[in-house]
Amino acid sequence: MCGGMERGDGPVYDLVIIGGGINGTGIARDAAGRGLSVVLVEMGDLAGATSSASSKLIHGGLRSLEHRQFRLVREALAEREVLLHTAPHLVRPLMFYMPHVPAVRPAWTIRAGLFLYDHLARRSKLPCSQSLDLAHHQAGAVLTAAARGFAYADCYGDDARLVLANAMDAARLGAVILTRTRCSALTPGGPDGDRGPPVWAVTVTDGLTGCLRRLWGRVVINTAGPWARAVHDLAAAPATPTPEMCLVKGSHIVVPRLYEGEHAYILQNDDRRVVFVIPYEGSFSLIGTTDIPYHGDPSTVTAAAAEIDYLCAALNRYFRVPLTRERVLWSYAGVRPLFDDGAQDPSQIRRDHVLIHQGNWKEGTPVLVSVFGGTITTYRRLAEAVLARLADVFPSLKPPWTAQAVLPGGDLGPEGLEGWLKESHGRWPWVSHTLLRRYGRSYGSRTALVIGDGTAPFRSWIRLRWWLARSRGGIPHHARIRPFGRRYLVAPQQTWPAFVCDGTRCPGERPGASWFDAGAVGTGADALHARRLRAGCAARP
Incomplete structure (x- = not known):
């Protein structure tokens, strides 16, 4: 039983992080390793929402080149190499084959994009892209009338385990990780009327007991994903502009394995989107994803029947054996919390992160940093960007360190x-x-x-x-x-x-x-x- 608010006269943490997805745990690990005291609160389980509902890819975002997001692609390609080194048990190379459809994209456009994909960032563990004749290649055996195609390398990544690995390392470095703990209020003010430096009073609710508890933090980092807007509004002053966030749903289906081999396919759809077909857990194939505007509750998101039909139709344009909805074993969906840049097409909304900074430590108001957007591939760089924003709050902050630090379980040896x-x-x-x-x-x-x-x-x-x-x-x-x-x-x-x-x-x-x-x-x-x-x-x- 709970007898009301716990006093919460505990320590004042340097960072209170709200949200236990890839961004929150990545920031917690980086900050704890630089000597900051950190507590992370997550209302459900770690990686319980968007961070476990991805396409399981660590990649540069080949299609982002069409939208001229060269900096994002370069950063993601560089981080792909970092993760191959720091998490070799969770991230592994994956070869992709793309059947060419001249009516969707001319061959020279694809060749130019793949050339940039090969050379925008240093590449040491993955092969170069190439053109090939799918009619005489093993990857073309399951395809219909595929003659010309392209091959390039990216990586498969276990998204949920990557979150857990970051959380484990953060805890090893001293961070406190509180799951099933919901943030219910954010108010400025120190414990017991403390008139020292500005801090946040963060009221959290224990999801198992219903008890309320108060945490104190010099800085609050909002990495609540689809709920980031709601957390930001808890602390926003009346005159503070409210950032606009666009929720985009991405759905996937899992079917019995469609082909032999550990390679993947990238299929160009008639609407100029691409659909991935990826080997999944040995006996299955993972197909995705969609891009649908979403306005509902992120905690109840599911793949709609129309999305399942869309993915089946996309695959049936290329594969010899037709896929029907009856063969779908499982489907899942996640909500991408993107910063609303005004793009009309959900596929064209920028995937890069945007940081909204509120408060000024020197002027006596506590600092809140809200994270919108971002990709699982670039989470580590996002963490560095967030901590760079806090240089005035923590002037003695240690330098970045995670680029060469192996995640738990990643020390597998030279082979x-x-x-x-x-x-x-x-x-x-x-x-x-x-x-x-x-x-x-x-x-x-x-x-x-x-x-x-x-x-x-x-x-x-x-x-x-x-x-x-x-x-x-x-x-x-x-x-x-x-x-x-x-x-x-x-x-x-x-x-x-x-x-x-x-x-x-x-x-x-x-x-x-x-x-x-x-x-x-x-x-x-x-x-x-x-x-x-x-x-x-x-x-x-």
Whole structure:
């Protein structure tokens, strides 16, 4: 129970960051590494909105060249190289093939764009673009009547894990990360009437208990993504101009794998947009994205039927085997919070970030910096730009440092992920090739913390997942498995924040929660079922 506002007489943080997406966690990591005290508040989960609903690409933005956004493309291409070095477990090269359609873009335009794409920034790990005859190339086998085409290299990136890696490193450097914590008010004023330097009083609400808490910060950084306008308005003075933000929805669909190989396609659509077809999680293909103006609640955004049909139609113009809506296994959508530059076509709105600075430290008013726009590829440069804006507030701020600093799990050695996998197969020979690669691409060198010494409990955990998949059709939707000694608890994910478990009993009513004995896992379904341990409140799984 909550008895009202907690006093909040704690420290005055240098930065209070609102929003736990890629921009917020990137700023938190950079700032903590420069010696600032940081607290980040996120109303849901880290990467719970836009930052996990991207096309999973780390790229320069080839189409941005058509809109003459050369600086943005150059910056993104340079950051692509940085991420290949600092997060090799999360970012990997990906070859793209583009069938040529003269009616959409002439060949010389594409060649010129690819030449700029190759040379706008230094490139050390990716090959140059090239023209090719798709009729005699393996990439053209699944395409209809494709003769001429182009190939170029970009990168695949695990967007959500990239956010988590930044948050983990920020926490390691001293930042406080508070999830399920919503900012509900921003007011100037120090604790207990403090007449010192100007600070913000940030009122936050605990999403689990409903309790209110007050945090103090010298500077507030608004990286709330689609909710950035609402957070900005919490602190805006009556005479302060309110920035305009344009929400653009991008939807994707996931279908059974459409072709063999680890390459991707970029398809030119009749409306001059492009649609990507990307290998996804081994057995699937990811297709996207759309650009639709959005005016609803960002927390409830979904892919509309018309968008799914649009993506299917875009693919069917090129692929031999037609794709229908019935083959779509899953769809997801995200909302891009872009600064409204007046462009009529959502595809032409600038993707570059815009920083809105409010307040003046020297004049005695606390500083708020709101971030609009930006891309997942350039998040690190955005963090540097934000901290550069705060030089007058923190004159002794340390210099930038993240360009060469490897993210957690990224220290894979000189041979990268493939070399690490070879070494790891010798270390854990009983872990399947597929599972170890999946761990390597999520946790990198930190996989050892997941597997440990490879003793029976972890092996039982793998067998438990296998048994659930085989005998029960898989782990229940939105469920998690957690070890407690030699026992495992399978429970709905939404109940985890409230779970208080000592490994022997589960207090309170938790429908769907079941105990499994590690010693029984893998000894056959009947034995496992007979030896399963269940809390008194647990339902039959």
